[in-house]
Amino acid sequence: MIKNGVLIEDTFAEAFGMRGTRILITAENLKWAYHAAHALTGFATSVIGCGVEAGIERRLDPSETPDGRPGASVLIFSASSKELISQVEKRVGQTVLTCPTTAVFAGLTEGDAIPLGKNLRYFGDGWQASKVIDGKRYWRIPVMDGEFLCQETTRMVRAVGGGNFLILTGNTSQGLAAAEAAIEAMRHVRDVIMPFPGGVVRSGSKVGSRYKTLSASTNDAYCPTLRSVVQSALPNEAGSCMEIVIDGLTEAAVREATRVGLEAVCARGRDAGVMAISAGNYGGKLGQFHFHLREILS
Amino acid sequence: MSALAPLIFTAQDVLPAQRMDISALTPQRLAGLPLKEIMTLSLPCGKRRLSVADVFTVQGEDTANIIIKGAVSRFDRMGATMSEGSLMVEGDAGAYLGQGMTGGLITVKGAVGIFAAAQMRGGAIDISGDAGDFLGAAVPGEMQGMAGGQVRVRGNVGHRAGDRMRRGAILIEGRVGDYAGSRMLAGTLMALKGCGTHPGYGMRRGTLIFPNLNAIPATFNGGDRQTFGVLTLLFRSLQKLGGGFAQLPTEPIVVQRYLGDRSGDGRGEIIVAPL
Numbered sequence: 398m399i400k401n402g403v404l405i406e407d408t409f410a411e412a413f414g415m416r417g418t419r420i421l422i423t424a425e426n427l428k429w430a431y432h433a434a435h436a437l438t439g440f441a442t443s444v445i446g447c448g449v450e451a452g453i454e455r456r457l458d459p460s461e462t463p464d465g466r467p468g469a470s471v472l473i474f475s476a477s478s479k480e481l482i483s484q485v486e487k488r489v490g491q492t493v494l495t496c497p498t499t500a501v502f503a504g505l506t507e508g509d510a511i512p513l514g515k516n517l518r519y520f521g522d523g524w525q526a527s528k529v530i531d532g533k534r535y536w537r538i539p540v541m542d543g544e545f546l547c548q549e550t551t552r553m554v555r556a557v558g559g560g561n562f563l564i565l566t567g568n569t570s571q572g573l574a575a576a577e578a579a580i581e582a583m584r585h586v587r588d589v590i591m592p593f594p595g596g597v598v599r600s601g602s603k604v605g606s607r608y609k610t611l612s613a614s615t616n617d618a619y620c621p622t623l624r625s626v627v628q629s630a631l632p633n634e635a636g637s638c639m640e641i642v643i644d645g646l647t648e649a650a651v652r653e654a655t656r657v658g659l660e661a662v663c664a665r666g667r668d669a670g671v672m673a674i675s676a677g678n679y680g681g682k683l684g685q686f687h688f689h690l691r692e693i694l695s
Numbered sequence: 696m697s698a699l700a701p702l703i704f705t706a707q708d709v710l711p712a713q714r715m716d717i718s719a720l721t722p723q724r725l726a727g728l729p730l731k732e733i734m735t736l737s738l739p740c741g742k743r744r745l746s747v748a749d750v751f752t753v754q755g756e757d758t759a760n761i762i763i764k765g766a767v768s769r770f771d772r773m774g775a776t777m778s779e780g781s782l783m784v785e786g787d788a789g790a791y792l793g794q795g796m797t798g799g800l801i802t803v804k805g806a807v808g809i810f811a812a813a814q815m816r817g818g819a820i821d822i823s824g825d826a827g828d829f830l831g832a833a834v835p836g837e838m839q840g841m842a843g844g845q846v847r848v849r850g851n852v853g854h855r856a857g858d859r860m861r862r863g864a865i866l867i868e869g870r871v872g873d874y875a876g877s878r879m880l881a882g883t884l885m886a887l888k889g890c891g892t893h894p895g896y897g898m899r900r901g902t903l904i905f906p907n908l909n910a911i912p913a914t915f916n917g918g919d920r921q922t923f924g925v926l927t928l929l930f931r932s933l934q935k936l937g938g939g940f941a942q943l944p945t946e947p948i949v950v951q952r953y954l955g956d957r958s959g960d961g962r963g964e965i966i967v968a969p970l
Contacts, residue, residue, distance in 0.1 A: 423924075464924045465931070465946050500924045524962065526900065528883065528925050529862070530932045537925050546924040 398691045402667025403674060404632075405690050410561045410655065411678035412686040415444075415474045416481045417556030417646050419504030420513065421457060422493055423468035430457075433499045434469035436492035441473070442593045445613065449475045449484045450558060450644050452590030463502045464546070470504055472590045474558050474644045481553060482511045489547070490517050497542050503533075503551035505646075514538075514547030557686050560643035560651035563601065563619065563675040564662055565635040571670030572637035573597075575662050579641055582661035588650035589643055601640045604679060616677075635672050648686055656693045663694075699757035702733075706751055706765030706786075713741030714789060715750065717763070718772035722780025722799060725758040768808055774801040777818065790827070793820050794834070796844065806850065810834060815863065817843045825850035828872070831865045831884075832858035839880065841865070849938060854891065857884040860901065868939035876903045879963060883929070887939045887970050898956050898963035906970040908953075915955030915965060922947050926968065943970060 398405040422437070424430035434453050441451035450473075457468040473488075475481035493501045494517055503513060514536040518525040521538040527549070528535050534549040564579070566572040580596035583589070591597075606614035617623050618630040619638040631638065641658055645651035665671050676690055704720060716739040719725075725733055734748040747753065751763075759780035763773065766786030774782045775794040784792075787805035791813060798818040806824030812831040826848045831841035832855055842861040851869035857876045864883040873891035876884050879898040890905050893912060904926075911918065930943040950968040955961050 463931075464927045466924075526962070526964075528902070528929065530925075530928050535925055535928065537923070543921055544923055544925070546928075 398694065400663040400694065401665075403663050403671045405659070405663075405694060406673055406675040407691055408676050409678055409681070409687045409689040410559075410676035411681060411684035412557050412559040412561075412643075412648075412651060412688065413476075413684045414686075415450075415476060415556045415558035415644065416478045416553050417472060417474040417558075417644070418481065418485060418508075418511065418551050418553050419454065419470060419472050419646070420485070420489070420551050421462060421468055421470055421502040421504045423457070423462045423464055423466040423500050423502070424496070425466065425498035427456065427467040427469075429496060429498050430466075430468045433493045433496035434471050436496065437488050438471055438473075438592075439492075441488075442598070444474070444476045444480075444558070448480050449473050449488075450590070450592035450642075451488075452592045452596075452644075454587070454590055455584070464500055466500070472588075472644065472646065474556055474590075474592075476558075478509070478511075478553060485551070486512055486516060489513060490520075494520065494538070494540070494545055494547075500546040502548045505552035505554060508552035508554035510550040511553045513549060513551045515549045517547060518549075554646060556644065556646050557648050557651045558644040559684060560645065560655055560686070560688055561640055561677050562655060562659060562662075562690065563677065564639045564641070564671065565619075565631060565673040565675065566637050566639070567634055567670040567672065569637040572639040574669065575665050575671050576639040576641060578665055579658040579661045583641070583643070583654045583658045586650065586654040586657055588647055589645040589654040591641055591643055591654075593642055596641060598640045598642055599638075601638070601677060630675070632672050640677065651686070652688055652693060655688050655690075659690065659694055699760070700755040701757050701760040701762050701783075702753065702755040703762045703764060704747070704751040704753055706763070706767065706770075707749075710750065710767060710769070711740050711743075711745065712769075713743075714769045714771050715740045715745070716772050717766075717770045718775040719747075720761060720763065721774055721777040721782060722759045722761060723778045725761070728758070730756070766805070768806070771808070774799075774820075777801065787824070791834075792822075793818075793846075796820070809853070812841055812844070812846045812865075813837075814839065815841045815844045815846065819844055820846045822846070822848045822850070825869070826852045826856075828853035828855050829858055830856040831860050831863070832856070841882065847936060851888075852886070857882065857901075857903075860884065866933065866936070866940065876901060876963070879903075885933075895956055895963055895965050897959055899960035900962045902963070903965045904968055904970070905965070906968065908965065908967055911953060912955060912965075914958040914961075915953040916957055917953045918951050920949050920951055922949055923952070923966075926950065926966070944968075 438451040454470040518536040576597040601616040602613040768787040771789035788807040790808040792811040809827040833840035840859040854872035867886040871886040877896040879901040885904040
């Protein structure tokens with residue numbers, strides 16, 4: 398399949414079942430909501446080293462938030478429910494509780510309840526107070542700028558992590574431009590995040606390593622500098638490869654984000670240096686979700 | 696909606712002069728009973744016992760949806776311990792309306808007497824008229840008053856509302872009398888037209904919300920102007936009730952907050968808000 402001069406390889410992305418949650422952060426203004434959201438989702442690119450994968454899903458207008466203030470919606474994913482529960486509490490405690498004027502709420506109404514402010518309340522040293530409003534419990538914790546308001550729990554659902562595609566371009570500048578265009582379009586899709594910096598990852602990995610202690614190592618088949626010495630997957634003229642990784646609350650959302658991203662890359666076309674689009678998989682044996690590129694674009 | 700016709704109890708024109716205990720007429724106590732048996736249920740009246748047939752004419756069949764017509768202020772304990780369904784009282788209600796109620800909805804088209812919603816645990820009560828003293832309170836000998844659910848009063852309320860209240864919400868569109876929220880343990884009491892003297896007397900925790908205070912109780916501290924996100928959430932939720940609550944501010948507002956009662960545990964709050 399060739400679209401606008403871009404070869405769509407006959408392959409698929411292999412994604413895994415994860416646990417995910419959404420939380421809503423509000424603040425006096427968008428600037429402070431984003432300070433908290435950026436800090437909360439910082440160092441959360443890959444579950445391998447960070448415990449969770451997290452990102453800002455979208456901006457929230459005051460009309461969309463429980464307390465009528467501007468905010469940000471954040472998605473957090475982990476491989477295990479235990480890790481997710483632990484990371485949500487740690488991250489909210491260190492980055493939202495600490496950030497001036499913020500409040501935090503559950504962003505899902507279905508799923509298993511996991512602690513959000515349930516244990517953070519003890520920071521109030523006995524001065525914390527709760528209110529149950531419409532069946533939901535909120536904690537009010539006195540802090541130095543007034544009161545930190547947090548919902549007692551958020552919800553955890555089964556989610557999908559590791560959807561991906563690879564953009565093969567003539568050089569790095571073309572790769573960045575194509576990846577940025579894809580991310581720009583994908584940010585409008587609900588229920589997904591692209592957890593890497595700017596949504597893009599350049600250190601795609603393969604399973605295994607020549608070093609026993611490492612479970613993953615550089616994806617040499619896509620490294621342009623190794624083209625002449627390994628069995629390369631890069632076309633002859635390709636000088637750069639960028640990967641976009643997608644985590645979503647549902648398989649449908651990851652599929653839609655993949656489609657939107659692929660369309661945006663294809664729209665740039667061969668003239669902008671985009672040669673091919675591929676995807677990462679493990680032969681289909683490890684992940685339960687498969688996203689076939691050609692099927693998604695057909 | 697149930698296709699069955701509501702079960703309607705219409706009070707006889709001439710009623711006994713004594714007070715009567717009507718607590719037998721709740722959805723869960725009548726569920727599954729044939730009309731014949733319902734008519735023979737006994738209702739304590741003074742030192743006697745009357746049957747339902749002595750006091751009411753009955754029609755309809757849906758025991759989950761009960762209407763009591765022609766109710767008078769001598770009808771005590773209506774909806775007491777009710778756990779499900781709907782009870783509509785057309786007329787006035789006596790003492791202990793919905794005492795110990797755990798679920799369902801009681802609607803009263805008139806006024807209610809003392810100790811309405813005493814020790815209520817869940818469900819909702821909507822009173823069109825006024826309510827007497829000790830609304831949502833603990834009856835003598837009990838350590839906790841209302842501990843769940845929501846009471847809405849469209850008129851005014853007497854003294855000692857929310858005495859020893861533990862949880863839930865008392866929402867008053869009119870005024871509340873003296874000692875509102877006395878000895879309160881937690882929960883929310885709000886009166887859109889203000890309160891009498893000594894609000895929050897001896898309160899430990901919980902929230903009282905009024906548009907103004909005649910005098911700040913001597914054992915309450917504070918009064919700084921602050922904004923509380925939780926009020927926005929609360930007001931947004933209450934706005935759905937309509938009536939006087941439809942006017943509540945739904946954007947963040949500046950309020951004055953007093954902490955007390957400092958003669959006791961003192962973690963309760965009186966919030967004076969532009970309602």
